[in-house]
Amino acid sequence: xxxxxxxxxxxxxxxxxxxxxxxxxxxxxxxxxxxxxxxxxxxxxxxxxxxxxxxxxxxxxxxxxxxxxxxxxxxxxxxxxxxxxxxxxxxxxxxxxxxxxxxxxxxxxxxxxxxxxx
Amino acid sequence: xxxxxxxxxxxxxxxxxxxxxxxxxxxxxxxxxxxxxxxxxxxxxxxxxxxxxxxxxxxxxxxxxxxxxxxxxxxxxxxxxxxxxxxxxxxxxxxxxxxxxxxxxxxxxxxxxxxx
Numbered sequence: 038x039x040x041x042x043x044x045x046x047x048x049x050x051x052x053x054x055x056x057x058x059x060x061x062x063x064x065x066x067x068x069x070x071x072x073x074x075x076x077x078x079x080x081x082x083x084x085x086x087x088x089x090x091x092x093x094x095x096x097x098x099x100x101x102x103x104x105x106x107x108x109x110x111x112x113x114x115x116x117x118x119x120x121x122x123x124x125x126x127x128x129x130x131x132x133x134x135x136x137x138x139x140x141x142x143x144x145x146x147x148x149x150x151x152x153x154x155x
Numbered sequence: 156x157x158x159x160x161x162x163x164x165x166x167x168x169x170x171x172x173x174x175x176x177x178x179x180x181x182x183x184x185x186x187x188x189x190x191x192x193x194x195x196x197x198x199x200x201x202x203x204x205x206x207x208x209x210x211x212x213x214x215x216x217x218x219x220x221x222x223x224x225x226x227x228x229x230x231x232x233x234x235x236x237x238x239x240x241x242x243x244x245x246x247x248x249x250x251x252x253x254x255x256x257x258x259x260x261x262x263x264x265x266x267x268x269x270x271x
Contacts, residue, residue: 071258080246080261081200128198143190144259146200 040064041133043147050121051155058116058150060131066111067133071144072104075128087114121154128152157182159249159262167268168237175222176232176265178247186252189223189230190259195243203245206230208252234267242269 040063050056060070069088073081085101087093087108095101103125105117114133118125128151132144158181168174180189191203206214206223213221218235234241247262 148199
């Protein structure tokens, strides 16, 4: 149980275009999902926290108009990188918090999405 | 704000041997959770083990065990009978106990190599 999927696993796009990344909890309801960014050989950096049905909470320094997050259902959150530029190239990872009693403290991670902006 | 430190950027261990990865953290909270996650070359983050701070007993999961020293704010991971598949980046993570601190604070990671 507690499987999180991400789609796509990798994407290459041209500068100026927008890219949408999906994060799904497959076998549980995720009341909260998290979006991280990871640069090569570095740790995970939290970008934003999204709760189902409400606006995402962005970390300091993360542009909310550039990284649009939507958490429309208990099993799906999307991250849209708008007007992507080469500096947005990175590995994006989502995680989901299992809302079931006794499991709310653990996050389960998706496999990540590698974004390359040309 | 909480911080997590992993002082060993890289470690290596011989196959079948035991290795210990260090993690220290700083917090003023009394209740919290601690985790070790593994990130193999596939980049998939995998939960290795979790510890609740209010439990004195060290968590164990098969070949993985922790040495949780609350007073010292230390949370080391011991891997016994190391296998080639254990080679990965290992991240220590902290999470506050209350619902407001839902996000994790990750350490910088330790890259573990397993030598055949």
